[in-house]
Amino acid sequence: xxxxVIDANGSVFGRLCxxxxxxxxxxxxxxxxxxxKSIITGNKIDIIKKRRxxxxxxxxxxxxxxxxRISYMILKRCIRGMLPDYRRGIGKQAFSRIKCYNGMPKExxxxxxxKSGKTKSLxxxxxxxxxxxx
Numbered sequence: 001x002x003x004x005v006i007d008a009n010g011s012v013f014g015r016l017c018x019x020x021x022x023x024x025x026x027x028x029x030x031x032x033x034x035x036x037k038s039i040i041t042g043n044k045i046d047i048i049k050k051r052r053x054x055x056x057x058x059x060x061x062x063x064x065x066x067x068x069r070i071s072y073m074i075l076k077r078c079i080r081g082m083l084p085d086y087r088r089g090i091g092k093q094a095f096s097r098i099k100c101y102n103g104m105p106k107e108x109x110x111x112x113x114x115k116s117g118k119t120k121s122l123x124x125x126x127x128x129x130x131x132x133x134x
Contacts, residue, residue: 011039071131083095
């Protein structure tokens with residue numbers, strides 16, 4: 001259908017993921033740039049602790065579950081969790097239409113983008129900071 005380019009700079013992580021999942025299920029191609037600059041609101045220390053506990057429960061196991069440590073892969077995995085059955089059917093098709101990038105690739109610099117950022121709350125952490133500390 002249509003190509004939607006989203007600039008994740010300053011956007012709230014969960015809201016961005018749910019928006020992207022919904023639009024991908026409608027049949028749109030979703031491209032998210034600057035994914036390392038999306039934010040998770042809350043206490044920084046608590047967010048990092050929760051992420052470390054999640055990874056230590058099986059992130060290094062041979063059989064999984066695998067939890068990514070790179071910021072654009074963290075975003076893509078969250079979107080995958082919001083799709084209905086990403087392994088087959090419409091969930092698999094929708095997941096294949098989603099692309100996430102760290103930074104701004106040259107081919108998308110001149111395209112019209114959706115800016116999905118609001119005023120930042122006092123307590124937040126960027127996805128880039130999370131991926132560096134875990």
